Amino acid sequence: xxxxxxxxxxxxxxxxxxxxxxxxxxxxxxxxxxxxxxxxxxxxxxxxxxxxxxxxxxxxxxxxxxxxxxxxxxxxxxxxxxxxxxxxxxxxxxxxxxxxxxxxxxxxxxxxxxxxxxxxxxxxxxxxxxxxxxxxxxxxxxxxxxxxxxxxxxxxxxxxxxxxxxxxxxxxxxxxxxxxxxxxxxxxxxxxxxxxxxxxxxxxxxxxxxxxxxxxxxxxxxxxxxxxxxxxxxxxxxxxxxxxxxxxxxxxxxxxxxxxxxxxxxxxxxxxxxxxxxxxxxxxxxxxxxxxxxxxxxxxxxxxxxxxxxxxxxxxxxxxxxxxxxxxxxxxxxxxxxxxxxxxxxxxxxxxxxxxxxxxxxxxxxxxxxxxxxxxxxxxxxxxxxxxxxxxxxxxxxxxxxxxxxxxxxxxxxxxxxxxxxxxxxxxxxxx
Amino acid sequence: xxxxxxxxxxxxxxxxxxxxxxxxxxxxxxxxxxxxxxxxxxxxxxxxxxxxxxxxxxxxxxxxxxxxxxxxxxxxxxxxxxxxxxxxxxxxxxxxxxxxxxxxxxxxxxxxxxxxxxxxxxxxxxxxxxxxxxxxxxxxxxxxxxxxxxxxxxxxxxxxxxxxxxxxxxxxxxxxxxxxxxxxxxxxxxxxxxxxxxxxxxxxxxxxxxxxxxxxxxxxxxxxxxxxxxxxxxxxxxxxxxxxxxxxxxxxxxxxxxxxxxxxxxxxxxxxxxxxxxxxxxxxxxxxxxxxxxxxxxxxxxxxxxxxxxxxxxxxxxxxxxxxxxxxxxxxxxxxxxxxxxxxxxxxxxxxxxxxxxxxxxxxxxxxx
Numbered sequence: 001x002x003x004x005x006x007x008x009x010x011x012x013x014x015x016x017x018x019x020x021x022x023x024x025x026x027x028x029x030x031x032x033x034x035x036x037x038x039x040x041x042x043x044x045x046x047x048x049x050x051x052x053x054x055x056x057x058x059x060x061x062x063x064x065x066x067x068x069x070x071x072x073x074x075x076x077x078x079x080x081x082x083x084x085x086x087x088x089x090x091x092x093x094x095x096x097x098x099x100x101x102x103x104x105x106x107x108x109x110x111x112x113x114x115x116x117x118x119x120x121x122x123x124x125x126x127x128x129x130x131x132x133x134x135x136x137x138x139x140x141x142x143x144x145x146x147x148x149x150x151x152x153x154x155x156x157x158x159x160x161x162x163x164x165x166x167x168x169x170x171x172x173x174x175x176x177x178x179x180x181x182x183x184x185x186x187x188x189x190x191x192x193x194x195x196x197x198x199x200x201x202x203x204x205x206x207x208x209x210x211x212x213x214x215x216x217x218x219x220x221x222x223x224x225x226x227x228x229x230x231x232x233x234x235x236x237x238x239x240x241x242x243x244x245x246x247x248x249x250x251x252x253x254x255x256x257x258x259x260x261x262x263x264x265x266x267x268x269x270x271x272x273x274x275x276x277x278x279x280x281x282x283x284x285x286x287x288x289x290x291x292x293x294x295x296x297x298x299x300x301x302x303x304x305x306x307x308x309x310x311x312x313x314x315x316x317x318x319x320x321x322x323x324x325x326x327x328x329x330x331x332x333x334x335x336x337x338x339x340x341x342x343x344x345x346x347x348x349x350x351x352x353x354x355x356x357x358x359x360x361x362x363x364x365x366x367x368x369x370x371x372x373x374x375x376x377x378x379x380x381x382x383x384x385x386x387x388x389x390x391x392x393x394x395x396x397x398x399x400x401x402x403x404x405x406x407x408x409x410x411x412x413x414x415x416x417x418x419x420x421x422x423x424x425x426x427x428x429x430x431x432x
Numbered sequence: 433x434x435x436x437x438x439x440x441x442x443x444x445x446x447x448x449x450x451x452x453x454x455x456x457x458x459x460x461x462x463x464x465x466x467x468x469x470x471x472x473x474x475x476x477x478x479x480x481x482x483x484x485x486x487x488x489x490x491x492x493x494x495x496x497x498x499x500x501x502x503x504x505x506x507x508x509x510x511x512x513x514x515x516x517x518x519x520x521x522x523x524x525x526x527x528x529x530x531x532x533x534x535x536x537x538x539x540x541x542x543x544x545x546x547x548x549x550x551x552x553x554x555x556x557x558x559x560x561x562x563x564x565x566x567x568x569x570x571x572x573x574x575x576x577x578x579x580x581x582x583x584x585x586x587x588x589x590x591x592x593x594x595x596x597x598x599x600x601x602x603x604x605x606x607x608x609x610x611x612x613x614x615x616x617x618x619x620x621x622x623x624x625x626x627x628x629x630x631x632x633x634x635x636x637x638x639x640x641x642x643x644x645x646x647x648x649x650x651x652x653x654x655x656x657x658x659x660x661x662x663x664x665x666x667x668x669x670x671x672x673x674x675x676x677x678x679x680x681x682x683x684x685x686x687x688x689x690x691x692x693x694x695x696x697x698x699x700x701x702x703x704x705x706x707x708x709x710x711x712x713x714x715x716x717x718x719x720x721x722x723x724x725x726x727x728x729x730x731x732x733x734x735x736x737x738x739x740x741x742x743x744x745x746x747x748x749x750x751x752x753x754x755x756x757x758x759x760x761x762x763x764x765x766x767x768x769x770x771x772x773x774x775x776x777x778x779x780x781x782x783x784x785x786x787x788x789x790x791x792x793x794x795x796x797x798x799x800x801x
Contacts, residue, residue, distance in 0.1 A: 333699065333700035334524075334700070335517035337512060394698070397693050401690050401694065418676055
């Protein structure tokens, strides 16, 4: 029996060498490690994937090998000794045991600091507060554990663009379960949220603009401690990025009104997963405006909505007019970059106004738009001055050209006179 | 006939007598009285030298005015030109005329050089006049190249990067030349202050020296008569330099001034976008028109021609072309003997055609302006 194993191990070692050459050139698998040698060399697809995948695992790069998670004796070519449970071999851990297994290192602050002093060590603790963690503890094995989001045997650093946890990939990582209606059958969580999210301005920013700060699933729901945000906390969740807007909302009358009506802040007007780019048309009294869904035509809110929309439209139009005249002057070759730079102040005022809409205070809105209108008016005046200056230049040119032509005419007459005098033998200078 | 007012005539007479008593104007009077210009079918080409000189004068005058406001640092150069264009009274006019006049000057200089070449005016005894003229042409190109960077805009920044890269290909001294030009390995603020010094101090000093020599030689030897006209051996008509030729010259200068004013008013020289050394090079980077044929040649050359680097080959070819131009009077022995020299005429036609075609191809290339 021992001889047979030795042959198999020899073959396995050869296979492991060839196998490691075939895997992505990132890292070499450890030489002389019997786990790798056997799992790679036997050729049984049930046992080879861990060894094949491990070449690209961040743990291998840090020197953490098979036995550090699975126990056993990696030096023994005899499987009975190598995978002796009496000597601590774990094998494939049960799903319920995975968080604790990973946490053995990842929750050990002293140990983790040897790799990177800034690494978090509270992931397992967080996980246990999540819906996933609670259900796992309650015996539901069909919930995500560490390996469902981070992969297994091919775990990559979160900054690795191929990692399942890289921001652009998170939606598909969560979607493997949450987008699978059959897998999620019997649960109350909707499975269309992934498709909804992919229509959102957040997903567009993340994928089209490459803005990795744009929110994906874990940014709003938490990652290790993933939970659906409650009605009370949605504004706080959105406010982590849209801080000014959230602060305005909290100071405004809608906070209390929404709570009384059972409306979810932010979501009631903007939606959640499929949140779209906002527009000034959301505010106002026409049929496209959100305000009219609650405020009837005789209400104070209706009038305030109309007033705020008028202020917004006025400032937007002032910016448009100033931009148009400055661009016209610029196309004509006038230097108006300073005025264009100053006009950004009006655009900033418009942005501030849009955030301040959440305060629902028409007077405050008017103050902000007045400030923007004044900036836009100054920029517009500079554009008009530039165009007037252009007209002055053109007039000046034609006056100058006229004078030059007159002088040229005089010189031509003089030349003729000189030529005539020379031809007739008279002096060229009549005063000479 | 309008007569000069008596007071003006008195002032002129007094001033002339005052100067005469101190620096003896007799020699100058004799020079003016005797200086004549040959009159023949190709007399028109004589005006381009004076026109170039006039435009150079415009460059000096507008350049001095620009220096009053321009600040030569990567942080301030662009903003200072912006200030000149937007805030300084008639700053836009001065800057636009400076930029347009530079281009017109190179154009008239090129016409002047070609007219001298094709009329074989470089032949004995005017070899040194030709050599000093070719040196002036080279200096004008360096003026254009160094001045192009000074507004520190994106196009200028990347064009300078490409241009200095080419200089870096010169055999043996390329890397040293590149570092001297850039003031380091990259185009930075150090390059800008270096180009500024070259543009406003070194080049004017050298140019005034060479220009002085050129004008002295022209004055000493008189205007050259085209070889074919000279071979006919007939006595030539002449016109006095003062006032006949000078008056005609002034007509041309005034016309050039009107063209410059029209260009400045209707096609003001763009400032563009401030250079960002960390941004990628924008599409359609191309040099000024007078470097376009060289730029296009380098684009057509393969990366490697056998063991030789393509760009290096281009640089060697340009250097040889420049040397040929400089040494034409010594290479063209037939015209030195006063004989017809069709070979050099055809070489000239070939070079002009090549430069014209490559320039047009450069402007027709995709991604252009």
